[in-house]
Amino acid sequence: MAGVQLEHVVxxxxxxxxxxxAVDDISFTIPEGKYTIILGASGAGKSTVLNILGGMxxxxxGRVTVNGREISGFNKRQLTEYRRESIGFVFQFYNLMPxxxxxxxxxxxxxxxxxxxxxxxxxxxxGLGDRxxxxxxxxxxxxxxxxxxxxxxxxxxxxxxxxxxxxxxxYQTGKAILALLYDLCKKSRKRWWWSPxxxxxxxxxxxxxG
Ligand SMILES: Nc1ncnc2c1ncn2[C@@H]1O[C@H](COP(=O)(O)OP(=O)(O)OP(=O)(O)O)[C@@H](O)[C@H]1O
Ligand SMILES: [Mg+2]
Numbered sequence: 001m002a003g004v005q006l007e008h009v010v011x012x013x014x015x016x017x018x019x020x021x022a023v024d025d026i027s028f029t030i031p032e033g034k035y036t037i038i039l040g041a042s043g044a045g046k047s048t049v050l051n052i053l054g055g056m057x058x059x060x061x062g063r064v065t066v067n068g069r070e071i072s073g074f075n076k077r078q079l080t081e082y083r084r085e086s087i088g089f090v091f092q093f094y095n096l097m098p099x100x101x102x103x104x105x106x107x108x109x110x111x112x113x114x115x116x117x118x119x120x121x122x123x124x125x126x127g128l129g130d131r132x133x134x135x136x137x138x139x140x141x142x143x144x145x146x147x148x149x150x151x152x153x154x155x156x157x158x159x160x161x162x163x164x165x166x167x168x169x170x171y172q173t174g175k176a177i178l179a180l181l182y183d184l185c186k187k188s189r190k191r192w193w194w195s196p197x198x199x200x201x202x203x204x205x206x207x208x209x210g
Contacts, residue, residue, distance in 0.1 A: 002032035002067050004053065004159070009062035009072075011048050022048040023059070032067070035185040047163055054161050055083040067158055084112055088152030090162040094144045096136040102147045103132040110154040122154045123147070126180060142173035146180070153184065160184075 011023040023045040030036045040046050051057040052064060055071060058079075064072040071082060083089075096105045106123060110116030123129060126146040136144050145165060152160055162181065166174030 088157035
């Protein structure tokens, strides 16, 4: 079944004699193409769930299925391939490489994937067409976040995961980033993609974000 399913997911961290239950028996389903927001108090386990969904961490128990593949049973090698091919991850503090330009940051990520989108086109789509050669330090916070989103999108991932993508931004820029993500999700669900070269909407084969 396409989409994301979590069934009775538990994640415990053991530190010495103490065990912290970061995720306590969580179950939910996200159908394919849905723009979904996870809300919760600080320490509730949101990042832990995202890290598990992104293949960066594994549950202590329970089942996680993404587009019909049970990732909770993956070994290290399968997780590496899953992260590379299926996941776009946007971090709260961007994590752009400071010594690469915005364009190079996006190209670096797309080089490791089988079916990437064109880096320049994706950057144009997020409004950074005229910032390609800027280094991250020469970009505003909102521009860096859009660069990080472009980097994740250029991988053409099945699932785009964003961990507080507006956490470091002011209210207006944060709103603009959320609107951009919502817009991208709607377009990808319909399998339509903005083509800056032709200036028209055109169909694309693969583009769906959970
Ligand atoms: N690697 C780890 N080792 C030990 N404890 C951890 C680890 N990662 C997370 N935790 C603990 O698990 C709980 C959930 O953490 P998590 O980062 O998922 O919360 P969160 O909901 O994302 O919080 P925030 O809104 O503050 O980002 C916290 O109590 C945290 O201290
Ligand atoms: Mg968090």
